[in-house]
Amino acid sequence: MKKLIAVLAPLTLALTACVSTGTTTGTTGTQSATQQLGNAAIKIAINAKCTTELNNIAAWQTATKLMTATQKQNIQSEICGCVSEKAPQSVTAVDLATAAIDPAARTTIVSNAVTKTINACVAEAVQ
Template sequence: MITRLKLATATTLLATVALAGCATTPGANDTAVNTVGTATNIGMNVFKVAVDTTCRTEIEKQKAWRLAKVAMTAEQQEAAKTKVCGCVSEQAPQQVGIVEMTNAAIDSKYRNQLVAQVVTKSLQSCYSSMIK
């Protein structure tokens, strides 16, 4: 669980970023917005990679996967993992908010918990949709 200090820091960081655009001169606002957008995209991409990596580990623990992969070649297994974990990674941004992403950027333990939570929520539904 994150401490109140970390939560306050995350809230302050969000407020600072949100208000930064108001304090810039005309024309500079575009740069500030682009910088924040780029940072957000980078953070989300890092998050998606972490989700994909965790998914690939967790899928191996699924009983249904262990049974299904017996009938697959190595290439088929990799293709199936890519499809399922791609689905999980694409659903990840829809399951987290900006505050959660900010906290994840600050606290690695929180990030690991958030990634595990997202993978757990999405893995079964993505796996089920793949085998239909």
């Protein structure tokens, strides 16, 4: 029974992401609760991936050698907060649905979104 629920829950989540609420506000449509939850989950995954990616960048390692742990954490939070806000804009509804079902796809989608935005956010933080 637990396996059935584990399979049906993501499938239901993916299918409800395709349902329209029928209401729009100007040129932007309202997001369903499912889409909002999907976006929140993606943002959390993106933030975690950003931290890992940032720590693997040689320039980041060099730049933070002389910083205190607090300074490094503050800048890292600023950069990854930026990435968490901007990266989901490059994720489509289809990607969100796929990420809900397939963990391997989720990893790829998150990685691609972080890669597309991390350099821009580092540049913003440096300025």
